[in-house]
Amino acid sequence: MLSIKNLKASVDGKQILKGLDLEIKAGEVHAIMGPNGSGKSTLANIIAGRNGYTVDSGEIIYEGKDLTEMEPEIRAREGIFLAFQYPVEIPGVNNVYLLKAAMNAIRKHRGEAELDAFEFLALVKEKMKVVNMKEDLLNRAVNEGFSGGENKRNEIIQMALL
Amino acid sequence: MNSPLAENFHSAFATHQGVNDLPWLAAHRQSAFVQFQEAGFPTRRHENWKYTDVSRITKTGFVTADATHNVIQADDLDSLKFNAENSHELVFINGQFSAEHSNTGSLPDSVVLGSLRDALVNTPALLESSLNQCLDSNNHVFAALNTAFFNDGAFIYVPENIVIEDPIVVYFVSTSTEAKLTIAPRNLIVLGKNAQANVIESFHGLKDVVSFTNTITEIETADGAILEHYKVQQENIDSFHIGGTHLKQHRNSRVESHSISLGGAIVRNDIVTELADEGAEIILNGLYMGNGRQHVDNHTLVNHSRPNTRSDENYRGVLDGRAQGVFNGKVIVHKDAQKIEAAQSNANLLLSDHAEIDTKPELEIYADDVKCSHGATIGQLDKNMLFYLRSRGLDEETAKSLLTFAFAGEVISRIKFAPVREQLEFTVGGRLPDAELIKANLNAAKKIEAR
Numbered sequence: 001m002l003s004i005k006n007l008k009a010s011v012d013g014k015q016i017l018k019g020l021d022l023e024i025k026a027g028e029v030h031a032i033m034g035p036n037g038s039g040k041s042t043l044a045n046i047i048a049g050r051n052g053y054t055v056d057s058g059e060i061i062y063e064g065k066d067l068t069e070m071e072p073e074i075r076a077r078e079g080i081f082l083a084f085q086y087p088v089e090i091p092g093v094n095n096v097y098l099l100k101a102a103m104n105a106i107r108k109h110r111g112e113a114e115l116d117a118f119e120f121l122a123l124v125k126e127k128m129k130v131v132n133m134k135e136d137l138l139n140r141a142v143n144e145g146f147s148g149g150e151n152k153r154n155e156i157i158q159m160a161l162l
Numbered sequence: 163m164n165s166p167l168a169e170n171f172h173s174a175f176a177t178h179q180g181v182n183d184l185p186w187l188a189a190h191r192q193s194a195f196v197q198f199q200e201a202g203f204p205t206r207r208h209e210n211w212k213y214t215d216v217s218r219i220t221k222t223g224f225v226t227a228d229a230t231h232n233v234i235q236a237d238d239l240d241s242l243k244f245n246a247e248n249s250h251e252l253v254f255i256n257g258q259f260s261a262e263h264s265n266t267g268s269l270p271d272s273v274v275l276g277s278l279r280d281a282l283v284n285t286p287a288l289l290e291s292s293l294n295q296c297l298d299s300n301n302h303v304f305a306a307l308n309t310a311f312f313n314d315g316a317f318i319y320v321p322e323n324i325v326i327e328d329p330i331v332v333y334f335v336s337t338s339t340e341a342k343l344t345i346a347p348r349n350l351i352v353l354g355k356n357a358q359a360n361v362i363e364s365f366h367g368l369k370d371v372v373s374f375t376n377t378i379t380e381i382e383t384a385d386g387a388i389l390e391h392y393k394v395q396q397e398n399i400d401s402f403h404i405g406g407t408h409l410k411q412h413r414n415s416r417v418e419s420h421s422i423s424l425g426g427a428i429v430r431n432d433i434v435t436e437l438a439d440e441g442a443e444i445i446l447n448g449l450y451m452g453n454g455r456q457h458v459d460n461h462t463l464v465n466h467s468r469p470n471t472r473s474d475e476n477y478r479g480v481l482d483g484r485a486q487g488v489f490n491g492k493v494i495v496h497k498d499a500q501k502i503e504a505a506q507s508n509a510n511l512l513l514s515d516h517a518e519i520d521t522k523p524e525l526e527i528y529a530d531d532v533k534c535s536h537g538a539t540i541g542q543l544d545k546n547m548l549f550y551l552r553s554r555g556l557d558e559e560t561a562k563s564l565l566t567f568a569f570a571g572e573v574i575s576r577i578k579f580a581p582v583r584e585q586l587e588f589t590v591g592g593r594l595p596d597a598e599l600i601k602a603n604l605n606a607a608k609k610i611e612a613r
Contacts, residue, residue: 049552071557076555084550090550101560102554102555105560106555142550162554162555
């Protein structure tokens, strides 16, 4: 499903990943451990396509497609989801807007029909029950003033929906 | 003094200005015109005009509008109105009052709402005592020019203890594509003791119109009066707008001012208030957005003349393309005006490498027991926020639009009057790329909130 071959990557000209190989098959859960500065976050950011992280050589193949040249939003639509350790607060952007915009962007990419407000809401409410999330989080600004637990729940609900 | 525009004004004043005026008004006009002649149009050598060059306006031979310009298609007018069910409406076409399109609705008999020109005939004593009383035209040459040339405008007089619940909306529409017109609306708002009103001034220009609007609003609020005042400037991108709102606020009166500038080639707004007695308070909210080569300049001046007065200012700007913005927020705490509170904030978002903002907070404090704060920020869109949104599947343009909209929304969300707020959400959303998605999201969120 995800296949990383001889990945070398750098940040600000400093090489962080020095030839990483990783095979992950569908259904597997992998945990990557290592001391501070060993490149765990760099790997995650590289896979998600964050600016400022440069792939020097190697490839990241996800479901048969090479991700390395893709924009972050295309990767997201292909199915990559980066759960943030500290999700950024975005004042003024309502959580509902983001969820709906993101979902519909992804559905469009996959050739599926966009959801209307009611279908969307029904789906969101169903998933919210699963992660035991309070409904008022929906109408708050993205991650603004969320507690640690609320942050995690919000990331999980995004993952479940997207 | 030899610019084409100055010459036009000169001959217009010589031929017909003041002829049919009441003597006291003719005297105001005469002395204002002398002030204008002595000062001339400002150049960038004037401190108050350091960042704004008006020569593009003065080189254009705008001519003063007259009664023949009072024409608009009903469709054109309807398309720019706010979606407000109950409101008192005044409509001015090229500065001329249109009784046909106005609807003042039902009001208590003691309230005066209508054209200033009519009021000069019907209630001259009321105007003599209040017109041109809140204005320092020595320091505001365009205000002097307005006094010399204004033809009409809104007169709103709300006597003691009267509360007008429904908003008063005043539309100014420029429609002339043939002549390049200069329009000088003059509005006067007088609130008696404990009176309350909400007033919206909305400026528009039809497509392909090139006009120069030089508008002045004077506001006097008596003890305990409460006013919400909105100025929404959405003239087209080739038009020029210079405007001043001059206030005098008495004991415990409260004014909330929202100034929104979206259109125009060169736009300048001055808001000058005097907190003339204890307990007076002003809230100043502002939003300006520019693209292309738009230039938008906001100057505010708050005079804390007496103790225990309060001001709170929050202006935000979004500048793209080669647009230039100017913010100058001056607060003067006069001698012995102790225990005042003055807060000021100006935040700017620059969306391109060529956009420019010149922002300057100015505090002059002559009292020693005061609480004052000010801050100015200039920034770009946050890279972490952008990446977060993109990592959730939003394309770059949409992510930028959403963040920009959120930044502007900080000011828009403070607008209490829903039809103005909603129209602005749509207008501002519509100026951003990929607006459809944002609008769709707004609608979706509204539906959800409504459930």
